[in-house]
Amino acid sequence: PWLIETMTSGARRSLDVFEALLAERAWVCGPTFSVVDCLLFPVVATSSKRLDGWLEGYPSLRRWHDEVARRPAVQRGMAVGMD
Template sequence: MTPIQLHTYATPNGHKASIMLEETGLPYEVRLVDIERGDQHRPDFLALNPANKIPVIVDPDRGRTLVESGAILFYLAERSGVLLPGTAEARDTALQWVLFQAAHVGPTLGQIWTWKIFSPEKPPAVIARFEREAERLFRVLDGQLARGAHLAGEAYGVADVMTWPWIRIAGPTLGLDLAPYPHLRRWHEAVAARPAVQRGLAVPTGARP
């Protein structure tokens, strides 16, 4: 099998793809896209993803190029047969939580990251608004995880890979408190202990975490 090309950087979105590749065992090679240096605006990268976002995967054996982390995770699950929901109902549930991350968790925590870490201006009202929304989202996730070990039920799967990298940065990077959410904390710690997750977090080398 020809290795899948993973175009990525050390961000929560990038780590979704590298963790999933480690979980599946599919062969892959890393193409570093240094977004702090502006590599995402290079013509060769824009030819892969005109939206200039990582991650991107290229599967030479199937002639496929995929962007958007949720689509990438489902493709890799189907390609490998690993972490793939076993029934139509389970797939629908997993898709629901994948889209919840894409529509709510990532954008909200991304705004907090922008305003608290990167922006020279740190307007308290703006930061407080997004922190309140983050707390709401954590309550939703905590409630779902009270019903089962993982987001889409008892089995670890694509929804967990999609969501965990953003929850990982909530405390140490963004200063958000997970203490009020025991089920979310339990899930976060369990996923963090997976060897494939730890390997995926080390990708790519040469990039800042």
């Protein structure tokens, strides 16, 4: 239980950081989509689903997630290994 709580609170702190960044800009590193968005998306898309409420309380992060998820290349990349 201690480890689960420690890891969950660490994940939420990270989400808080990304929420604050994305409240001020369209993409993680600024006004344009970059490799950083590509690298962070799988982490957010998969890890955050393990949290109660998923991305509730993170409207900017949810907007970013949805925008990245709509990109055809991201959809192809996320499908690798799923078959």
